[in-house]
Amino acid sequence: MRSDADIEDAIASYGDAVLHVCVARLSNRHDAEDAFQDTFVRYANRKEAFADEDHRRAWLLRVAMNRCKDIQRAAHSSTIPMREATDAPSPSCGGEIAERDVLLKALDRLSEEQRTALVLSAVDGYSVPEIAQMMGKRQNTVYSYITRGRRKLKKVLEHD
Amino acid sequence: MTDRADEHLDKELAAAFSDIRVSEQLKAQTMERIHASAVKSGQESETAARASGSPRGAVFPLPKHRKRFAFGIAAAVLVFALLGVGGHAFYNTETAYAQIGESSKQTVITLRINRFDRVISTQATRGELQDEVDALNLKHMDYASAMETLAASGLLGGENVDAEVNSDDTAQESDLVSITTNCLEGAGHSGTCNGAEYGMHGHGTSGAGNGSEAGEGMHDGSGAGSGSGAGQGMHHGHGSGGVHGNHSEDE
Structure with a gap:
């Protein structure tokens, strides 16, 4: 098993990205946190060494995506809309919260792949080659996910 | 390339996810x-x-x-x-046996044979003879070689040697009879094999048994032969000296 320091370092470095992907894919904070924890339990139990930092990051994100798929397959999961996935809004900034809810709700209308690619790009700031490595897709495909995702998101927001 | 609208959208998305962080x-x-x-x-x-x-x-x-x-x-x-x-x-299942020797001299040796014509065990009438047979290492030998070894060993007694071959498979029995008579003849023996005489050419006693001691079948020789020599069948006396088929129960 990996050391606590190693696990804490992985959580500090990639925890947010993992959680973002889980939330984007599952639209349910509770399930997303479950997937997050499963991912790091698997990381802790992984005996093999990583080739480099890119490999470690890509491995974590891929495991998280696969875990999300497993959770989705278990039909018991009750899907709560994305806006319920975020933390409880603070009453002082009601206008911002409403705007964010609309955006997250619109994000639900995108495909899983589009959501994942867009979140990793826009929220976590990863480049297309990095996302391609994490998702196990070609760069052109990832670029297409991001472009089409943005276009669709704009369209949904315009209609709403 | 991302235009301004795309950048704005990305910023909005990042802001929307700003609350989603790994808490302590x-x-x-x-x-x-x-x-x-x-x-x-x-x-x-x-x-x-x-x-x-x-x-x-x-x-x-x-x-x-x-x-x-x-x-x-x-x-x-x-x-x-x-x-x-x-x-x-499967290998050690006995499908045939051959009893060879002179019952009068207590030199009967039984070879148990499997479906592949291999000797799977040997048995002799006397303990000392068994030791001698064991020394020949006949076990697992093919029957023809075992018979040759046995015939050449001199353990079968004098000139007169009878044999009884029995198998559930008639084809195997016929082969074994042929091998037995050939080997015994080759070693200068004469007698009967399954009631049929072999090696009698020089004796001119066609139809006669070779046994001098009447009624000394290996198992139940009745001595009821009608020819010049009383039969030495291993199971039954064959006095008539004719060629008998196997398992012949006729006296």
Whole structure:
């Protein structure tokens, strides 16, 4: 098993990205946190060494995506809309919260792949080659996910 | 290339996710789960070690693909073991026997033969003779070689040697009879094999048995022969000296 320091370092470095992907894919904070924890339990139990930092990051994100798929397959999961996935809004900034809810709700209308690619790009700031490595897709495909995702998101927001 | 609208959208998205961060509580819960999982897997390996009687910590749970591989190996070993046991039993099943010798001199040797015409065991009427036969290492020899060895060994007694060959398979029996008579003739013996005379050419006593002692069948010689010599059938006296078929119960 990996050391606590190693696990804490992985959580500090990639925890947010993992959680973002889980939330984007599952639209349910509770399930997303479950997937997050499963991912790091698997990381802790992984005996093999990583080739480099890119490999470690890509491995974590891929495991998280696969875990999300497993959770989705278990039909018991009750899907709560994305806006319920975020933390409880603070009453002082009601206008911002409403705007964010609309955006997250619109994000639900995108495909899983589009959501994942867009979140990793826009929220976590990863480049297309990095996302391609994490998702196990070609760069052109990832670029297409991001472009089409943005276009669709704009369209949904315009209609709403 | 991202235009201004895209950049704006990305900023809005980033802002929407700004609250979604790994909290200290989530981090603590994750570490707790990791430690619990480590304890659980440690307990599992300890239970397995205790169950197998191995020293503590000596057994580690195998990964899934290794388990499948181990199961495959175990299945293959089982199949080979069954084939081995079955093959051994198949090989050692007696399908024929040959009794050769002079019952009057207590030199009857029985060779038990399998379906492959191999000698699977030998039996002699006397203990000393058994020792001599064992020394010839006839076991697992093919019947023709075993007969040649036996005929050349001088253990079969004098000139007159009778033989009785019996098999459930008529084709095998016919082969064994032929081998027996050829070998015995080749070694200068004469007598009967399954009631049919062999090696009699020089004696001119066609139809006559060779035995001088009447009624000394190996098992139940009745001595009721009608020819010049009383029969020396191993099971039945064959006084008439005619060629008898196998299992002939006619006296």
